[in-house]
Amino acid sequence: MKIGIVCYPTFGGSGVVATELGKALANKGHEVHFITYNQPVRLDFLSHKLHFHQVVIEEYPLFEYQPYELALSSKMVEVVRKYELEVLHVHYAIPHAYAAFMAKQMLKEKGLDVRVVTTLHGTDITLVGSHPTYKTAVEFSINNSDVVTAVSNNLKETTNKLFNITKNIQVVYNFIDTEKYDNAHQEECKRSALAKPNERILTHISNFRPVKRVEDVIRIFAEVKKEIPAKLLMIGEGPEKIKAKKLAKELKIADDVFFLGNSTEVAKILCYTDVFLLPSQTESFGLAALEAMAAGTAVISTNTGGLPEVNIQGKTGYLSDLGDVEDMAKNAISILKDDAILEKFKQNAKEHTKQFSLESILPVYEDIYKSCYKVK
Secondary structure (H helix, E strand, O other): OEEEEEOOOOOOHHHHHHHHHHHHHHHOOOEEEEEEOOOOOOOOOOEOOEEEEEOOOOOOOOOOOOOHHHHHHHHHHHHHHHHOOOEEEEEOHHHHHHHHHHHHHHHHOOOOOOEEEEEEOOHHHHOOOOOOOOHHHHHHHHHOOOEEEEOOHHHHHHHHHHOOOOOOEEEOOOOEOHHHHHHHHHOOOOHHHOOOOOOEEEEEEOOOOHHHOHHHHHHHHHHHHOOOOEEEEEEOOOOOHHHHHHHHHHOOOHHHEEEEEOOOOHHHHHOOOOEEEEOOOOOOOOHHHHHHHHOOOEEEEEOOOOHHHHOOEOOOEEEEOOOOHHHHHHHHHHHHOOHHHHHHHHHHHHHHHHHHEHHHHHHHHHHHHHHHHHOO
């Protein structure tokens, strides 16, 4: 098939999943066209089956904020017509589903019929989409998509609760390429570059937005440090990074906390890790936790959103109430204090990720694309 993928080209979960999906589809022989304002960060190569089309936003003095939706929908029309795309798979309701609807209507006037698959990822529904300013447009866009998917049962339930949805939302979990994490372990894992033999390594990966509660990460680590020699790796960039650095200094643990910025080498970083910390306010799925588990890492997280669908209590890690730093630290210590216990959690985590493998999820999306032409 000829498929257009629209996503945010960033380090966030929705952009990562969309990019990995496109690459996997191209490997299966489909022709895939990414349509966005920058080349996605994980789109590290292009080929005759894998293309990137940049949405250019012209500066015009009349507009205080440039109308990205208009530029995006126009680019969608251009790419669909030129390359005869059959499906537009848009990730994130705002603004992508709305722009896809406009593109579809413009194409209809030219006698072309492209189908739209919308995947909901989380904050497009729970934080942004439900705001009165956007709610009507988001609801309209979802109901006028040909197929709608959500990345967890929790997100599906939340969407149906917040909006008047007439479409049946299909749950398709996020996925990972498990081979990538196996290969990372096969390579030399230079743990000694970051920690002494007796030290444990904890890691947090996010976009450092307030919803990720990175100060809680620092506080959890500070409690762990009181009982276990350890280092903390902080991967990512975002508005809360300065606060996190300041707190680490205040708690006198700054020498043991490494802020490593954004990275495309997540698998290699996770091969060092013993416990992954994700104390988020909400996670529609928790892709970062799944990536950690695929690398054989136990997870300490909150019990919000879709996280209980990924992190299994007492098996792959532990779940705690939002903001309960003391409980999360206690759980982390209980895993880290004993080599045998830690190894058991690591093995359980890696085994659990098999149900989220690329091989399992990719055929589901292929079937969804084919089904688009049966829904009407």
